[in-house]
Amino acid sequence: MSQHRFYCPDKLAADVTVSLPETAAAHAARVLRMQVGDTAILFNGDGFHYNCQFTAVQKNSVTAKVTSSVAITNESPLDILLLQGISSGDRMDYTIQKAVELGVGAIQPIATERSVVKLNQERAEKRVAHWQQIVISACEQSGRAYVPEVYSPLSLNQWLAQHPQQTTCRILLNPLGAKQLAKLPKPASQIQLLIGAEGGLSANEIETAVAHGFQSILLGPRVLRTETAALAAIASMHTLWGDF
Known part of the structure; x- marks a missing residue:
């Protein structure tokens, strides 16, 4: 049986005693009913697993060495x-969770023309915090020791203005795309994968993205939902170029 894993943002090292974050502590104490002396794995995003032993367990408070x-x-x-x-x-939520399980390095939410959800600054900050917690939970489940970052939402034009075309592999999924993913050579740099919301990207967004170096890619003859498209593309990339 694999050990339970908990995210702890503190600096971790041998012989250090730390307190688990409230959410992790409640899960360990109330849901898993772990006790003093039980062992677990902590991670803080630095690429290491830290074996630990619980030294105190209360309803909302857990310490571990x-x-x-x-x-x-x-x-x-x-x-x-x-x-x-x-x-x-x-x-x-589902897209972010599964993308992290599949190994993405970071997530940039894009407010597209066809996005149903409209976020003001306050709501955006709350959603980013929520999405980051989903990332952490996905890392706990999947065994990842690095924690991908969820950036603050931007429009496509805002993101492109901040990231002028570079020597990266830029891909957007488009049911009317002219190229197939399998026809592309293995990228030697970062892959920037652009996926539309419900209804896909607008013609204007596709034109703008292509003008900034994105390749319009067809992922099969069927139209995929937004959450399916992202995950199918990432899984296909791993099959073609990665570790699947």
Whole structure:
């Protein structure tokens, strides 16, 4: 049976005693009913697993002493930045969760022309905090020891203005695309994957993205939902170029 893993943002090292974050502590104490003396794995995003033993367990408070550490080497060989059109309901949560499990390096939410969800600054900050917690939970589940960052939402034009065309592999999914993913050579740099929200990217957004170096790619003859498109593309990239 694999050990339970918990995210702890503190600096971790052998013989250090730390307090688990409130959410992790409540899960360990109330849901898993772990006790003093139980062992677990902590990670803080630095690429290591830290073996620990619980020294105190209360309803909302858990402390643990780190006993040893080990470097983790399960990160994807592909550096994928997911530029995901902000979708509604649970779609965005699901996309982020599964993309992290599949190994993406970072996530940039994009407010597209067809995004149903419109976020002001306050709501955007709350959503980013929520999405970052989903990332952490996905890392706990999947065994990743690095934590991808969810950036603040931007429009496509804002993001492009901040990231002029570079020597990166830029891909957007388009049901009317002229190229197939399998026809592309293995990228030697970061992959920037652009996915539209419900209804896809507008013709203007596609034109703008292509003008900034994005290749319009067809992923099969069927039209995919936004959450399906992102995950299918990432899985296909791993099959073609990564560690699947």
